[in-house]
């Protein structure tokens with residue numbers, strides 16, 4: 294997959310500890326003759342809800358569908374305004390567009406890269422907002438008590454985008470259990486990833502949960518009987534569910550490894566031109582280790598010269614995407630600045646000590 298001395302990621306390394314269990318589980322599913330929304334999916338939904346500390350998990354085809362159906366079950370559609378951020382890769386915007394609502398972008402905080410809480414506060418005081426999608430970017434939970442206080446004071450429902458924050462916790466509560474709904478992706482590179490596409494929504498709300506069960510399968514309330522309009526087909530495969538059940542058991546350990554690597558980087562990278570993130574305990578699951586550097590192209594060339602992988606998450610803010618070349622463009626100065634300065638260094642559970650040392654030495658030896 295990657296011939297670099299230190300790859301930005303290598304998914305093959307993440308499967309080794311579970312290889313036999315996974316092959317066994319896949320064989321079990323093949324033997325069962327049941328391949329979609331069967332026993333494995335039901336068991337995974339139960340186990341993932343338990344892990345997340347919520348009453349329900351509803352498995353879906355991917356994380357973007359999870360966001361879309363979460364918006365839909367809350368009644369978001371034409372004429373509704375959804376506050377979110379513009380500094381990922383168009384995920385929330387895709388879902389907002391799919392239901393026909395309008396995305397209202399809030400700029401982010403320069404340190405955390407998360408939605409700027411004071412800008413959110415002034416937005417909801419000034420304008421109508423019908424829902425908030427908060428993205429726990431790079432694996433860091435937003436300050437949910439503060440954000441929920443703002444949302445609750447106006448009765449605005451909050452959807453957590455947890456696609457980079459599986460297992461992150463604050464005060465003993467897991468990602469996805471703070472808002473009305475929490476959305477997850479199980480894309481292979483995520484902290485909890487399967488061998489294809491997968492997603493889920495978690496919630497404590499019985500009514501929303503039963504709405505989502507209908508929406509993910511044509512609006513059926515029972516086989517061939519449509520109880521809800523606006524349904525889709527977005528289901529999780531039995532094979533993916535069986536794999537996720539095995540990988541869920543190692544999630545906390547793997548998150549700990551990611552956090553350890555990130556904390557080592559933050560402690561040992563010493564270069565005045567580079568700003569490292571603060572990885573402060575279980576609130577952060579270090580999905581990506583993202584530094585800020587003004588002379589980014591120069592550092593990227595230097596890393597390439599040392600055969601060290603890197604990547605940019607994310608280079609184009611949502612409101613600057615070329616497909617959107619019409620209408621008024623909001624001004625999001627911090628989002629825009631960060632898109633020019635962010636750089637991701639290798640940080641995944643299979644990275645070894647020598648590789649971590651190479652990354653640190655290469656960054657420390659760089660001058661533009």
Ligand SMILES: *Cc1c(COP(=O)(O)O)cnc(C)c1O
Nearest residue numbers: 355356357384454456457478480
């Ligand atoms: C990956 C990701 C998504 C989308 O998940 P898919 O399964 O690829 O549809 C949504 N939000 C964030 C923050 C992500 O990182």
